[in-house]
Amino acid sequence: MKTLIALSGSLRRDSANTALLRAALALAPPGVRVVVYEGTPMLPFFNPDIEADPPSAVRELRALLSAADGVIVASPEYAHGVPGAFKNMLDWLVGCAELGSKPVALINTSARAVHAQAALAEILTTMGWRVIAAASPVIAVANRGFDQAHIAADPALAGPLLMAIGVLVQADADIDAP
Ligand SMILES: Cc1cc2nc3c(=O)[nH]c(=O)nc-3n(C[C@H](O)[C@H](O)[C@H](O)COP(=O)(O)O)c2cc1C
Structure with a gap:
């Protein structure tokens, strides 16, 4: 069983990114489990002084990711940047060598949100994670009012999402191969 952790950059209740x-x-195919991480609002502000012995919410996040085979990221763009709460979550992971070179599907839910997408690719790569370009399509669900059921039922949206999952799982298998 492959486990993929899904990280949303939005805290909004009706977030398009979280719905995706x-x-x-x-939609996850047999043999693949997707876990949507919901803990971002509970994380304290990142502080290097407590990075080595962080609060339990941070330890749980790190353990979840450490055991994962890959990560799916989808985030809105705020003022041409990465939402602060999401960057705060990522900052808690920067120094975690145990997370290794996680393969990442970096999905952009808005074709015009190019700045946050580029910044996220740079941040995740700097963290040592591997952004898989072929698993990082634009799936334009932002600002359209779609819920998860609509997205899963629309082949034009579900198709690229399933493709991204497949490429991500294959990227992890390629790392594991001798
Ligand atoms: C404070 C704020 C700033 C935003 N800035 C941008 C922006 O710079 N570029 C953009 O394309 N969209 C921008 N948006 C629109 C959001 O990215 C868009 O509504 C997105 O769908 C929100 O994601 P969510 O539905 O997952 O919460 C902004 C929205 C907010 C609330």
């Missing part, structure tokens, strides 16, 4: 990741959970 929940659709990924619903």
